[in-house]
Amino acid sequence: MARVTLKTLTKAFGGAPLYAGLDLEVGNGEVVALMGRSGVGKSTLLRILAGIDRDYEGSATIEGVAAAQAPAPGFMFQDARLLPWLTVAQNLRLARPALSDEDLETRLAAVGLGGTSTRFPGQLSGGMQRRVALARAVLANPRLLLLDEPFASLDQALLEEMLALVGRTLAETHATAVIATHRSVEAASLAHRVLMLSGRPVAIAADIRLAGEPGARSRAEVDAITLSLSKDEGV
Template sequence: MSRLDVAIRAKRHAGAPADTLGELQFSAESGDFLAIVGPSGAGKTTLLKIIAGLDPAFDGAVSAGRDTRVGFVFQEPRLLPWLDVADNLRLVQPDLPDALIDAGLAKVGLPGTAHQLPLRLSGGMQRRVALLRAFLIKPELLLLDEPFISLDAPTADSLYDVLAALRADVMPTTLLVTHDLREALALADRVLFVSKSPARVILDHRVALPKPRHRDDDAVSQAHHELMSRHPELLGGLAAACPKPEAV
């Protein structure tokens, strides 16, 4: 539905002594699932905010505009604790009929929770609601800011399945930022490695493994191991030279 082109020359936060993002260029075809992997503090969240249009103060251009429908899933579920699940969903998509809400909740494995308050749900369940919220607006672009961090492996795996099921209907161009390479390999079609701040792309890696994948799949483990042994500098955040395209 929507191709994404990112061409950032630099981004410096007001008053900061150095750039957070350096020269950062990449594109994603419509419906692609791209993961951006880099060390903590590499400016990944800053990048997502720029792409989402939340931070116009940067040097460069991104193709997503004010009229792109953007779904955003944060590190924390960020549901409004005073609204029940249905009203939380209606916050982003008003006039949503009950039937659609119930169907959506059933799809993410939470049937019958429409009138529960978020604080009554477990952390994993709240994340399911947050994922559903992002898909209810039928996003052309889906931005995921480490939404599966700090979950145990089985919970994370089950959320990967929920994400895949939701994506199958809408097929948004998807951008996941994470510092967890296993997660990136389990979910994405392509992994971009970025350096420590100021972030630059240091490796563009295509993941050609069959789906669905999970964190502890042998194929994922093997790809993880190969990448780490071939590019030991990657997650140390040491900037290599130019991005080199590569296939497995």
């Protein structure tokens, strides 16, 4: 678990200010969903927290350490982003080189992919690739998980399967997590808190603490929260 802090974050994008003194705090073990329309700056925030984007002013820290110097977070990109020339096992070991064969198989089985370690990503379906990406993101037991639209372009069946899988993973790891999403149901299923981002420069239009623990919410509760968030999205 890791505390995430953004202080007076300032960054320009395409000549216009994207963030102008943005403040944000995510507590230990908290799962925060960033919502807002496409292009509002959700992904950029995740990239800053992951140490990928270092072109900003202000501070972005993980447990008090500058994001770029902090230990590797678990990062799930919008696409699976597996290296196509490496096998599934080799892709996973990028995140944790010393992982034994047995542990690797266990981790793969946990995402329903037992027996695929010697295959190349091109031999897997899109859904299977996403699951490998999820396994890779949590493989090193990171204290911070960053999920960038992890369910984008998934069909309904796969979406529900992945939601359940990510939900289980978050509950098991107790990691702090920041999820960029534009779908209320994802936030309602996974998050403790939802931040609605809007405007340019980006402002936090609404900071909503959701009732109950994400993993313990009933289907009806998730539906009710989803409905309520959908209304808030218009903020």
